Each structure stands twice: as C-alpha cells, then as structure tokens.
Amino acid sequence: xxxxxxxxxxxxxxxxxxxxxxxxxxxxxxxxxxxxxxxxxxxxxxxxxxxxxxxxxxxxxxxxxxxxxxxxxxxxxxxxxxxxxxxxxxxxxxxxxxxxxxxxxxxxxxxxxxxxxxxxxxxxxxxxxxxxxxxxxxxxxxxxxxxxxxxxxxxxxxxxxxxxxxxxxxxxxxxxxxxxxxxxxxxxxxxxxxxxxxxxxxxxxxxxxxxxxxxxxxxxxxxxxxxxxxxxxxxxxxxxxxxxxxxxxxxxxxxxxxxxxxxxxxxxxxxxxxxxxxxxxxxxxxxxxxxxxxxxxxxxxxxxxxxxxxxxxxxxxxxxxxxxxxxxxxxxxxxxxxxxxxxxxxxxxxxxxxxxxxxxxxxxxxxxxxxxxxxxxxxxxxxxxxxxxxxxxxxxxxxxx
Numbered sequence: 001x002x003x004x005x006x007x008x009x010x011x012x013x014x015x016x017x018x019x020x021x022x023x024x025x026x027x028x029x030x031x032x033x034x035x036x037x038x039x040x041x042x043x044x045x046x047x048x049x050x051x052x053x054x055x056x057x058x059x060x061x062x063x064x065x066x067x068x069x070x071x072x073x074x075x076x077x078x079x080x081x082x083x084x085x086x087x088x089x090x091x092x093x094x095x096x097x098x099x100x101x102x103x104x105x106x107x108x109x110x111x112x113x114x115x116x117x118x119x120x121x122x123x124x125x126x127x128x129x130x131x132x133x134x135x136x137x138x139x140x141x142x143x144x145x146x147x148x149x150x151x152x153x154x155x156x157x158x159x160x161x162x163x164x165x166x167x168x169x170x171x172x173x174x175x176x177x178x179x180x181x182x183x184x185x186x187x188x189x190x191x192x193x194x195x196x197x198x199x200x201x202x203x204x205x206x207x208x209x210x211x212x213x214x215x216x217x218x219x220x221x222x223x224x225x226x227x228x229x230x231x232x233x234x235x236x237x238x239x240x241x242x243x244x245x246x247x248x249x250x251x252x253x254x255x256x257x258x259x260x261x262x263x264x265x266x267x268x269x270x271x272x273x274x275x276x277x278x279x280x281x282x283x284x285x286x287x288x289x290x291x292x293x294x295x296x297x298x299x300x301x302x303x304x305x306x307x308x309x310x311x312x313x314x315x316x317x318x319x320x321x322x323x324x325x326x327x328x329x330x331x332x333x334x335x336x337x338x339x340x341x342x343x344x345x346x347x348x349x350x351x352x353x354x355x356x357x358x359x360x361x362x363x364x365x366x367x368x369x370x371x372x373x374x375x376x377x378x379x380x381x382x383x384x385x386x387x388x389x390x391x392x393x394x395x396x397x398x399x400x401x
Contacts, residue, residue: 024048062087189344
C-alpha cells in the first residue's frame, strides 16, 4: 500500500506565454434586431479582429468559445478558407461563466503547441434562434431546475437575487452599492460610441424610480439582452511583435468552482458567494500580482449584486467595506480608486456574454479605451458570478511581464 502525499505546487504557468494581437466586433444590437444571421456576425467579428492584427484569416488554426456557442469551428474554418483546423474547444458553464476560461483554453493550447493562432469568439442572434436561456416547451427537467421550476423560479434574476440578498444581509451591504455600479457603467457608456446605451445617461433618481425586477434588483441592476459578436486573436508571445497592433499579454487565468457549488436546492455551503474565492487565489498566484497592481476591472454584471461579491472575493475590499468603497466616484475613470466596466459593460455597452469585457481590457492595456484608466499595465476581467464554473483573466503590458 502506497501513501500519496500532497503534490508539490507546480511551477507551470501561462504567464507571459501568449499575447492578444487583435480584437474585433461584428456589431451590437438590441436582442432580435440584428440584420445578419448569427454565423455571419461571428465571421464579421473574426475578420475585424484579423484586420486589427494585420493577419491573413487563413493563418488561423484554432477556435475557442463557451456558453454553447452554435457556430461550428469546422464551418467557420471552411468559410474563412483556413487550410487546416488544429483546435476546437468549448468551455462548460452557464452563460458568461466561461468568457475568460475560453481565452485561457486557447492560450493553453498555444503554449502546449497544439495550435499557433487561435480565435476566441462569441456570437448571438436571438432573432434567429430565440432568446438565450428562455424556458419554454420543456417537458422534462433535471439537476438544479428540478428544484426550482415547480415553484416558479424560472429566470436568472429570481435565482441569483436570493444569493445576493443573503450576502447583503450577512454583511450589511446597502442598495447604494448596487446603484453605484449601475451608474458607473452608464457613465462610461456615454463616452463609448459603440455602447447601446450611449446617449442614454442614468442618474440616481431614475435608478431609484425604476421598477423592481426581483429584490434587490431594480431594472438597471440587470444586464441587457443583445445580438452581436466579438472576437480576439491569440498567438505565442514570441510572435507578438510580428503583428500590426500593440500586443497584450496574458498574465494570469483561472477557472473552477468551490466545494459543493452545485449542491441541489440552493444548498451550497457558501451560499452568498460569487464562487470566486479560490479562483481568485489561483489567478493572483499565477500572475505574481495582487489587487493593488490592477489599473481597471471589467466585471461581468449579469446583476450588480454579483459584482459586489466578485470584487470582495478578489480582495479589493472586505464585504463590510462595500458601502464605503462602492461609490460612483471611486468607480469612474480616470480619477476613481478602481475604474470599473469602462466601456459600459453588460449593463450599458452590450451583453455579449462577457467577451466584450475582455476586448475592453485589451483596450485598457493598449491605452485606447474611451474611458482610459491612468494605470494600464494590468487589467482584470471577472466572468459571470454565481454560476459554475466561473473564470477570470489578468491581461497586461510588456512592462508587466
């Protein structure tokens, strides 16, 4: 009989091995209003990312996505004239929990020599395929839904509101913290002509007067529903300077779920949580950096309450400090302590299931954001909170390596 001791901590890392050399979008619309089918949106975003990089699309040899994206890698490769497809990966997880993990999967494949030039993409045309995640015509249910649907808990706001209410109750978090996140997102969208809420500012009175969706979420605490596509191109770091755009390097990435995260009937041990405590530790360890080193954060807002939890679990402040830290002034670029969702985020730019947040982090490191933060050497992306598994990503400049 052999006793297994705990393994030594690995020195394996993606830090500095892979770079983003191109980003692109296929256009953003309100849900159901895209003039193009979903596959065409994906192609437009990929071609835009290739133009940004100065890359011949035929040099792509891999694709990575998440959230059950419907656009088949082999079909994309054929449409783009790619000579050989070497990689096609899809990250498990609901909605945008995998937006950062898809980038990490692409980077890992490049670092392992399984592909040389990988596109990470997300495309969505709800007028063509129906609203994402809509529950209709279901005759059989299993897993978590079997404990929820019989009682009318069908929509994400209902499910996640209970987790946020628990967190707010346990730590004394006030509605003002959620309001500050929404106001910061809308403020940044006013400087971003790509944002669907550009020209539609939000103030505190309008937020407070908006209808409840399910407490503690007002209308403006909830993400939009959109059509569109986004993409980014990754290559090995040693090739990064061969392309037209300024490269942005992967400093750290992590994904996963806490112990018993999928315990049925909303009975996980750490219920009032975004699911990021251990995942954040893994990210900081790989990057060799911490919260004080971060110049801006793009944090996935399916609902504003999840942002509060995710930021605490990444160590930016303790839960009991949320009301003092989460003020509008603290979250605005360029003078706030932590510029947040500087393109407008899911609430006010476009809900492309979080991939648009990764593109904005690239812009922040390049120094080309419409709401540029003064410190740009490290930009954090946090994927969808309160789903399982979750993921995160730290991008940085060459100076941060």
